[in-house]
Amino acid sequence: MWRFVLALLLVVIVGSIALGQLFDALNQQQNEHQLSYEQQHLLSQVALIQSALESGIEPAQLSGWFALAAEASPEQNKLQYELQSLKDYPLPDAVTTQIYADKSVFLESKDGLTAYALLDAQTVVLVTRASEPVTGVTDNPWLLTAGFYSILLGLLLVFLTPFLIRLAKLRTAAIAFGDGKLDIRLTVGSFWYLKEIEQAFNQMTERLERLIQDNQLLSAGLSHELRTPLARVRMGLDTLCETADPNLRSQYEVRVNQNLNDMEDLINALLHFSRLQHSLDSTAKSRIDLKPLVLQQLEKANDPRLELKTGPGNYWIWGDERHVSLVLSNLLTNALTHCRDKVQVTLSDSTAHFILCINDDGAGISAQDADKVFQPFVRLAGTTTGHKPGFGIGLALVERITKWLEGDVKVVSCQNLKGASFVVRFPHHPE
Numbered sequence: 001m002w003r004f005v006l007a008l009l010l011v012v013i014v015g016s017i018a019l020g021q022l023f024d025a026l027n028q029q030q031n032e033h034q035l036s037y038e039q040q041h042l043l044s045q046v047a048l049i050q051s052a053l054e055s056g057i058e059p060a061q062l063s064g065w066f067a068l069a070a071e072a073s074p075e076q077n078k079l080q081y082e083l084q085s086l087k088d089y090p091l092p093d094a095v096t097t098q099i100y101a102d103k104s105v106f107l108e109s110k111d112g113l114t115a116y117a118l119l120d121a122q123t124v125v126l127v128t129r130a131s132e133p134v135t136g137v138t139d140n141p142w143l144l145t146a147g148f149y150s151i152l153l154g155l156l157l158v159f160l161t162p163f164l165i166r167l168a169k170l171r172t173a174a175i176a177f178g179d180g181k182l183d184i185r186l187t188v189g190s191f192w193y194l195k196e197i198e199q200a201f202n203q204m205t206e207r208l209e210r211l212i213q214d215n216q217l218l219s220a221g222l223s224h225e226l227r228t229p230l231a232r233v234r235m236g237l238d239t240l241c242e243t244a245d246p247n248l249r250s251q252y253e254v255r256v257n258q259n260l261n262d263m264e265d266l267i268n269a270l271l272h273f274s275r276l277q278h279s280l281d282s283t284a285k286s287r288i289d290l291k292p293l294v295l296q297q298l299e300k301a302n303d304p305r306l307e308l309k310t311g312p313g314n315y316w317i318w319g320d321e322r323h324v325s326l327v328l329s330n331l332l333t334n335a336l337t338h339c340r341d342k343v344q345v346t347l348s349d350s351t352a353h354f355i356l357c358i359n360d361d362g363a364g365i366s367a368q369d370a371d372k373v374f375q376p377f378v379r380l381a382g383t384t385t386g387h388k389p390g391f392g393i394g395l396a397l398v399e400r401i402t403k404w405l406e407g408d409v410k411v412v413s414c415q416n417l418k419g420a421s422f423v424v425r426f427p428h429h430p431e
Contacts, residue, residue: 015155019148046104046117091116166194170201182209211277217376218270225266225377225391229259269393273376276397280404283320287429290315290324290354294347297328303336303343310347315354318429319405327401330394331358331422338362342417353407353425361417370411374399398424 091099095116098105104117169186176184185205186198236256240249291310298306317324335343339360346357365373365380372378376396402409407426414421 012152012156015152019151046115050117162189163194166198170197173201173205177205177208182212207277214274214277214376218274220377226263229263229266232256232259233263266391269391273393273397276400280323280401283323285318285320287316288319288321288324290317290356290426291347293321293324294328294345294356297325297332298345300329301332301336305336305339305341305343306332307342307344308347309344311349313349315347315349315426316429317354317405317426319426323401323404327398327424328356330398331356331424334394335360335362335420335422339419344417350425352428354428356424356426357421358424359414359417359421360419361414362419364413364418365411365420367413373411374409398422 344359377392379392409424
């Protein structure tokens, strides 16, 4: 939100400065235009006086000639004429020098604009045009103020229009999300001061959608997974009530306890999965080396079927050791559960990622089931060789944590071992 506030302040400040400069330039241009017009008019009067003198009119007769000119043209009433000797009318040296150089000079005073021009080497004529009150636009403060703020308001409306349109779209998307359209997202625009809001909304809706889907999966999975052990417990309890044979009762008690243990494991797995997202959100990432974690998990597994291939050097990624170890542990457990004789682990480096491949020589996974294995409570039929098939949570945890690490995971067919190959990519995080 601070981006929007900063952008708004910049628009107001820059707009105010630019408009002030524009109004000053227009006012100056108008004044220069008016002054240039008056100067040309005064020069034309000086030329008339010079032509009158050249035509034979004596300087003493000019006052009468001026009076006749004023009667002939009302515009002449605004002009005042005066002949002065340079000796009797001293001027500053700089003005005198300019008069000799340019033959004329203009000076502005409270009485108006005066043209000083040489008639000869000793005589100067002064033609003054009386100043008039100007009623133009630039001298009307109220009109100038109204124009300034009207243009500034227009600039603000132009700036705010995309923001208001985006807010309307955000409101529409929020209403649609509340109505159950969980896949609704905003298209992130190109305005830098709005991207943060739109991205925050998309992140919020994505997280809420994931939480709602997790709750739906957990509720559906819980009801489905508990049905079988509950039925077994009920049948075992009914049998215990009906039989008096101590041996049979002991056997049924063991089976009931096993089913209760299965139910407890299922509930613990569900709780672990439901708490994962909160755990990820509250975990700070740091720079860690992937290679020692892989070696540590292989040492823990301590299985002769495991084979490691890796290169020299470090494999720095950005993440958390506990969650990365959970990914490695689940992938290794899955591979050892489904393999026949061999599991091959390779760690390699590419342009932008470190690539972890865990290959096994098991039955493999078909292309149509490649995406299903990462969904919670999904267990592919006929792929488990052990006595305990699990609950279908491990690979779902792997997919969720890998996305949190800004990487990705997929399963393909292994060309060498003819089984499944789980490929995980971790983004580089060099020193």
